[in-house]
Amino acid sequence: MAHTFSLSAARLFFYYVFNMHLDGLFAMDGSSINKTIRKRAQGSDLTSQRRISHAFFASISLSETKRIAQAHTATVCSLSLDATQQRLLLSAGADTSIHLFDLENTGTIESTQQISAGSGHSSIVSSVEWYPVDNGLFTSASLDHTLRVWDTNTMSEACQFDLEFRVYSHKMSPLGAHALIAAASESSYIRLCDLKSGAFTHSMLAHQSGCIALAWSPQQPYMLASGGDDGSIKLWDIRQTSSVLFGDNPGTNSARNGAISSLLFTGDGQRLVSIGEDGLICTWNTVCPQKPEVSVNSEASTYAKAIPVKAIEVARATTAATDVVFVPGPSGILAVDVYTGEQLARLDGHFAQTRCAVWRPVANELYTGGTDSNIIIWNICETLDAGQTDLRADSWSEADDDF
Amino acid sequence: MSAIEELVTELVATKEDIPDDSKVKELKQACQHDKSNQTIVLAFQALVSRLGKRQSRVRLLALYAFNELFLRSHHFRLLATNGLAKLFELVFGAYRKKLPPPAAHAEQLQRTAAEYYFSWVKRFGSAYQRLIYGYRYLKNIEHVDFGPAIRAYKLNDPQRIQRLRQRKQRDQQEYMKRSLVSVQADYLRMKPRVEEALVVLRRCFAILVPEIADIFGEKLTDSVEDVSDLDDVLAIMAANRQAIDIDIDPGRVLETEEGPENTAVFDVIREYLQLCVLMYKPRVQLWVDKLARIDPGLDEKVEQLAGSAKGLLLQITESMDKSRDLGVDLEFIQQRRQYDDESEDEFEEVEPIIPQTRPKQQQKQKPRNAVFAMLGKPILKQDPTYIDPKKLRKQHKLPESTEKDSEQSTQNPVEERLRETAPVVPFDTDLTYWGQRAVNANTSGLEVRHRFLGSARDEPMMSEAALNMLQKRAVYYKQPERAEIRACRAPLRDGRLCPRKDLVKCPFHGVIIPRDEEGRPAAGYEVEPEPGPESEPVESSVATAERIEDLRWQDVAELERLQQQRKRRQPSRHTRFQANKRRQRKN
Numbered sequence: 008m009a010h011t012f013s014l015s016a017a018r019l020f021f022y023y024v025f026n027m028h029l030d031g032l033f034a035m036d037g038s039s040i041n042k043t044i045r046k047r048a049q050g051s052d053l054t055s056q057r058r059i060s061h062a063f064f065a066s067i068s069l070s071e072t073k074r075i076a077q078a079h080t081a082t083v084c085s086l087s088l089d090a091t092q093q094r095l096l097l098s099a100g101a102d103t104s105i106h107l108f109d110l111e112n113t114g115t116i117e118s119t120q121q122i123s124a125g126s127g128h129s130s131i132v133s134s135v136e137w138y139p140v141d142n143g144l145f146t147s148a149s150l151d152h153t154l155r156v157w158d159t160n161t162m163s164e165a166c167q168f169d170l171e172f173r174v175y176s177h178k179m180s181p182l183g184a185h186a187l188i189a190a191a192s193e194s195s196y197i198r199l200c201d202l203k204s205g206a207f208t209h210s211m212l213a214h215q216s217g218c219i220a221l222a223w224s225p226q227q228p229y230m231l232a233s234g235g236d237d238g239s240i241k242l243w244d245i246r247q248t249s250s251v252l253f254g255d256n257p258g259t260n261s262a263r264n265g266a267i268s269s270l271l272f273t274g275d276g277q278r279l280v281s282i283g284e285d286g287l288i289c290t291w292n293t294v295c296p297q298k299p300e301v302s303v304n305s306e307a308s309t310y311a312k313a314i315p316v317k318a319i320e321v322a323r324a325t326t327a328a329t330d331v332v333f334v335p336g337p338s339g340i341l342a343v344d345v346y347t348g349e350q351l352a353r354l355d356g357h358f359a360q361t362r363c364a365v366w367r368p369v370a371n372e373l374y375t376g377g378t379d380s381n382i383i384i385w386n387i388c389e390t391l392d393a394g395q396t397d398l399r400a401d402s403w404s405e406a407d408d409d410f
Numbered sequence: 411m412s413a414i415e416e417l418v419t420e421l422v423a424t425k426e427d428i429p430d431d432s433k434v435k436e437l438k439q440a441c442q443h444d445k446s447n448q449t450i451v452l453a454f455q456a457l458v459s460r461l462g463k464r465q466s467r468v469r470l471l472a473l474y475a476f477n478e479l480f481l482r483s484h485h486f487r488l489l490a491t492n493g494l495a496k497l498f499e500l501v502f503g504a505y506r507k508k509l510p511p512p513a514a515h516a517e518q519l520q521r522t523a524a525e526y527y528f529s530w531v532k533r534f535g536s537a538y539q540r541l542i543y544g545y546r547y548l549k550n551i552e553h554v555d556f557g558p559a560i561r562a563y564k565l566n567d568p569q570r571i572q573r574l575r576q577r578k579q580r581d582q583q584e585y586m587k588r589s590l591v592s593v594q595a596d597y598l599r600m601k602p603r604v605e606e607a608l609v610v611l612r613r614c615f616a617i618l619v620p621e622i623a624d625i626f627g628e629k630l631t632d633s634v635e636d637v638s639d640l641d642d643v644l645a646i647m648a649a650n651r652q653a654i655d656i657d658i659d660p661g662r663v664l665e666t667e668e669g670p671e672n673t674a675v676f677d678v679i680r681e682y683l684q685l686c687v688l689m690y691k692p693r694v695q696l697w698v699d700k701l702a703r704i705d706p707g708l709d710e711k712v713e714q715l716a717g718s719a720k721g722l723l724l725q726i727t728e729s730m731d732k733s734r735d736l737g738v739d740l741e742f743i744q745q746r747r748q749y750d751d752e753s754e755d756e757f758e759e760v761e762p763i764i765p766q767t768r769p770k771q772q773q774k775q776k777p778r779n780a781v782f783a784m785l786g787k788p789i790l791k792q793d794p795t796y797i798d799p800k801k802l803r804k805q806h807k808l809p810e811s812t813e814k815d816s817e818q819s820t821q822n823p824v825e826e827r828l829r830e831t832a833p834v835v836p837f838d839t840d841l842t843y844w845g846q847r848a849v850n851a852n853t854s855g856l857e858v859r860h861r862f863l864g865s866a867r868d869e870p871m872m873s874e875a876a877l878n879m880l881q882k883r884a885v886y887y888k889q890p891e892r893a894e895i896r897a898c899r900a901p902l903r904d905g906r907l908c909p910r911k912d913l914v915k916c917p918f919h920g921v922i923i924p925r926d927e928e929g930r931p932a933a934g935y936e937v938e939p940e941p942g943p944e945s946e947p948v949e950s951s952v953a954t955a956e957r958i959e960d961l962r963w964q965d966v967a968e969l970e971r972l973q974q975q976r977k978r979r980q981p982s983r984h985t986r987f988q989a990n991k992r993r994q995r996k997n
Contacts, residue, residue, distance in 0.1 A: 071539050080550045356540065358495055358547040379547035383539075391537070398537035399484050403442045 056328035069356045070384040076117045078106040083376030085134040086365040089142040093369045099132035134176040140183045148174035168200045176318040178221040184228035191218035226276030234267025274325035301348040322364035335361035418456040422471040447485045454489045461500045466515035477526045491540040528559040586704045607682045611729045783830030843880045901929030
């Protein structure tokens with residue numbers, strides 16, 4: 008009874024606030040219902056908050072005062088910001104190098120440390136990630152079939168996992184409850200590597216033609232989402248034997264073709280956002296993911312043309328009102344509201360496809376990397392210094408004056 | 411079509427490779443005077459459309475105008491940086507686009523675009539980050555060659571030019587300062603000497619040529635003091651012709667010639683003049699030249715110094731002129747300069763040492779050979795062209811020849827002496843042709859007759875070269891007799907015989923001795939073993955051993971005495987040790 012009541016109320020509210028026609032049930036457990044009721048009681052507040060957030064994100068523009076020095080000479084495949092201080096940025100490129108930047112530096116941010124091209128991986132580094140607990144370790148996966156663990160202080164390899172297949176992406180659970188790294192490769196198995204023991208724990212037969220995207224739930228340490236090359240999405244509980252919680256195949260719920268480029272959980276772990284190669288951005292409810300709640304059509308991407316990695320990295324900015332994801336696309340970065348599907352902004356600055364994005368809440372900055380080997384910083388409302396304003400003035404010479 | 415459109419069309423319509431300067435200026439002015447940025451927007455759009463034309467030459471012209479506006483207008487720059495990707499496509503052929511024909515212009519377009527873009531990045535990059543991102547994209551992904559652009563920028567970099575200019579100026583200043591300091595030091599050092607010389611010369615001149623005032627007394631000064639008013643003086647001088655009487659007293663003709671009384675003075679003059687001419691004048695001239703090159707604004711001393719140096723120079727030249735007038739030979743002094751370098755005085759006269767020839771020893775006069783006076787002399791053995799006739803006779807087993815010594819005395823003494831040195835050789839063709847100058851080359855004796863041309867040319871004569879060759883004798887040097895080196899042939903362990911061919915001693919088997927086929931030494935030879943360390947000390951009368959004990963002296967008592975003496979001289983080990991310690995403690 009209470010169940011149906013809350014359901015109808017939620018649906019009504021949904022119509023009112025979001026102004027969208029949705030079929031689908033979403034069942035929530037007890038604690039979140041209370042939260043939602045409290046939230047909805049301040050409905051107008053929420054709208055205005057959301058509108059403020061939207062305005063905020065819409066005003067993001069290319070930073071003229073901050074710049075990251077040139078580091079890579081080929082595509083920047085992956086960016087990772089450390090969770091503890093949000094100060095160190097790792098970038099991995101197709102030129103097989105990994106660079107470390109200290110974002111607190113003023114002026115042009117130089118690469119403080121690096122694993123130079125050729126000294127680490129022997130092929131394109133498809134993804135790099137900080138150890139979620141502290142920044143003494145980071146991991147990287149590459150198309151040379153290895154997943155390597157690095158020590159930040161010495162910038163040397165601590166451990167290596169040989170996966171025998173090209174690794175497209177890897178993720179660790181942000182909660183830090185366990186030290187398992189999930190690796191998505193072109194084999195149909197998702198392999199879990201254990202950092203503590205240095206061995207593989209188990210493999211899960213996932214997607215037939217290879218897995219591309221992975222995401223760990225931010226609330227539950229054992230929930231993992233994976234997206235495959237064929238467009239299917241699966242939710243896993245790694246503790247159980249037959250671990251699939253949900254599997255969605257293309258064609259069943261939405262007209263989807265192409266691989267899943269990226270998967271992302273929202274901050275509360277309730278929603279899962281999937282970005283497809285065909286440009287379709289879908290928001291799923293994790294609790295009852297029958298159909299995507301929200302679908303947004305953006306441009307189809309041609310990721311695999313530059314380098315054979317389809318995985319992209321999506322940034323997520325969480326505010327009180329909403330979650331906004333920054334989706335790298337072929338013509339700029341799309342800022343999309345997860346709940347409404349509104350496109351808030353298109354950030355055009357890269358000269359080729361963008362591949363990865365990272366949001367830095369501490370300074371409200373967005374870092375994006377792409378095929379043009381640039382890492383561009385985007386932020387909101389900055390002031391130019393004197394030198395810059397001088398250069399930004401007209402400079403008609405006196406010779407132009409006289410006839 | 412708006413005015414700007416028309417203007418741009420005209421601009422790119424030119425046949426040249428560079429657009430018309432006046433049209434570009436017009437465009438710039440139009441954009442400058444419109445404050446609302448509308449013209450700039452129109453201009454931008456127009457130029458971009460021209461950049462998209464399918465002809466590289468048109469694109470090049472449009473690029474030129476584009477660059478001009480880019481460098482000047484902020485709004486234009488904003489428009490450009492927001493559409494950089496499109497620009498790259500059109501101008502660099504980025505994103506896999508090709509630049510349109512003609513090919514030469516396409517290449518030029520790319521090069522010019524690279525140059526312009528690099529200069530934009532250098533100048534505006536810090537204010538427009540997109541330019542920098544675009545540059546990195548072009549460099550890393552599109553692989554556009556910015557090399558020539560970078561080089562051209564470096565050459566024309568205004569900052570660099572300024573830096574170079576500043577450095578040059580600084581260097582010049584430094585040089586001038588250093589020059590001034592050196593001249594000052596030199597001046598301070600040399601001035602007293604120069605002035606001393608000049609003073610001395612002046613006094614000498616005064617001695618020889620007294621001043622005019624002394625001669626004429628006070629007459630001159632009086633006449634000058636009478637007229638006080640300048641105007642009156644001028645009036646007088648202009649109006650009248652003045653008759654001036656000059657009285658020269660022949661009795662008071664000055665002794666300017668060098669005589670016995672003046673020699674001392676003249677010597678002094680010559681001495682100091684030499685100094686002036688050879689040392690001081692060039693030095694002062696050098697100062698004047700150096701100071702002339704220094705910028706007077708550097709230091710106030712420059713002008714002072716220059717003035718004093720010039721004054722000194724003037725005085726020196728005056729002294730030189732005066733001395734010339736007096737009859738002092740300047741050329742001699744100047745010439746002497748050359749000889750200074752040779753410094754003949756360094757060489758002393760040394761008496762030649764004539765080696766005393768000892769009278770030749772009167773040797774027993776051997777009877778001289780009439781034909782060959784050097785017969786029997788030992789020096790002949792070194793002459794490879796000479797063969798001893800005795801040996802020759804022995805070889806050919808000929809009877810001894812009989813020489814008559816009496817013939818010697820009848821011959822010419824010159825001939826005798828010549829015969830001493832003339833070699834004796836057996837008769838050969840060279841001696842038959844000896845001294846002949848015209849030899850018939852036709853040895854067959856046949857007369858060649860031609861049908862029409864008559865008989866053959868004149869008797870062919872042998873050429874001089876051929877005759878010369880005939881008159882030479884070939885001497886064949888004998889090969890030195892080589893002794894046959896025998897192999898060691900000592901038996902080796904693997905059955906062979908030692909193949910070593912040393913001259914005297916094989917290092918493994920000792921002296922090489924004749925052996926048979928088996929390697930056994932022939933009768934009479936023994937293989938001597940290597941001498942080992944001596945077991946017994948050598949008994950010799952000379953004391954060559956190192957230690958006394960090694961000598962086997964017959965006098966044992968003597969030996970003992972010597973030993974005791976040595977012990978006394980040398981303290982025991984213990985006392986030696988103590989003495990060392992004492993010494994160390996003292997130190």
